[in-house]
Amino acid sequence: GAVVSQHPSWVICKSGTSVKIECRSLDFQATTMFWYRQFPKQSLMLMATSNEGSKATYEQGVEKDKFLINHASLTLSTLTVTSAHPEDSSFYICSARVLAGESTGELFFGEGSRLTVL
Amino acid sequence: RKEVEQDPGPFNVPEGATVAFNCTYSNSASQSFFWYRQDCRKEPKLLMSVYSSGNEDGRFTAQLNRASQYISLLIRDSKLSDSATYLCVTLTDSWGKLQFGAGTQVVVTP
Numbered sequence: 001g002a003v004v005s006q007h008p009s010w011v012i013c014k015s016g017t018s019v020k021i022e023c024r025s026l027d028f029q030a031t032t033m034f035w036y037r038q039f040p041k042q043s044l045m046l047m048a049t050s051n052e053g054s055k056a057t058y059e060q061g062v063e064k065d066k067f068l069i070n071h072a073s074l075t076l077s078t079l080t081v082t083s084a085h086p087e088d089s090s091f092y093i094c095s096a097r098v099l100a101g102e103s104t105g106e107l108f109f110g111e112g113s114r115l116t117v118l
Numbered sequence: 119r120k121e122v123e124q125d126p127g128p129f130n131v132p133e134g135a136t137v138a139f140n141c142t143y144s145n146s147a148s149q150s151f152f153w154y155r156q157d158c159r160k161e162p163k164l165l166m167s168v169y170s171s172g173n174e175d176g177r178f179t180a181q182l183n184r185a186s187q188y189i190s191l192l193i194r195d196s197k198l199s200d201s202a203t204y205l206c207v208t209l210t211d212s213w214g215k216l217q218f219g220a221g222t223q224v225v226v227t228p
Binding site: 045109114 | 120122126159160161162163164205215216218219220221
C-alpha cells in the first residue's frame with residue numbers, strides 16, 4: 001500500500017526554538033495532506049489540511065502563525081512549530097490520501113513525530 | 119460534546135474470549151465509518167470499514183446503527199496481538215477530514 005514517511009520520529013528542543021517536521025508520500029502524489037496532534041490518552045485532533053500549491057486550512061483554535069505549514073510539492077508537506085513551548089509537546093502525525101476528494105476512509109499515516117519541548 | 123465518543127477502557131480480555139465495544143457519534147451527516155487500530159506510540163492503521171449492513175473480517179465484526187448513531191466492534195477468539203487501542207473514526211465529507219474517537223484500549227491476557 002501507499003507509504004507516508006515522517007521525519008524526525010523524535011525531537012527534543014529547548015523552549016523558544018522552532019522545529020520542522022517533514023511528511024513525504026513515497027510512492028504516490030498527495031495533493032492533500034493532513035496534520036494531526038495527539039496528546040496522551042486523547043484522540044487525534046486535526047490541526048490543518050495542507051493543500052499543494054495553496055495555503056493550508058487550519059482548524060478552529062489552531063494558530064496558523066505558530067504552526068506553519070508548507071506543501072510545496074506533491075510529495076512533501078512540512079509543519080514548523082515556531083517558538084515551541086512545553087505545552088506544544090505532543091505526538092504530531094501527518095496523513096495523506098492517494099486521490100483528492102476520494103470518499104474512502106483509508107488515510108495513510110506517517111509514523112508520527114514525538115516532540116518534547118524542555 | 120465530543121463528536122465521537124468511546125469508552126476508554128481498558129477492556130481486559132482473556133485470550134480466546136470475545137470482547138465488544140461501541141462508539142457513538144453526534145454528527146448525523148457522517149457518511150462513512152471506520153475502525154482504526156493504534157499500538158502504543160505508533161501511528162493509527164485502518165482495521166476495517168463499517169458498512170450499513172454490518173460486516174465481518176476474520177475475527178472482527180463491525181456493526182452500524184444509524185438510527186441510534188453508534189457503531190460497534192466485536193473481536194472473537196482474542197489473540198495477545200489484539201492488544202491495542204481501537205479508534206472509532208467517522209468521515210463527514212469527501213475531502214478526508216476524519217473525526218477520531220479517543221480510543222478504547224483492549225488488553226488481552228494469557
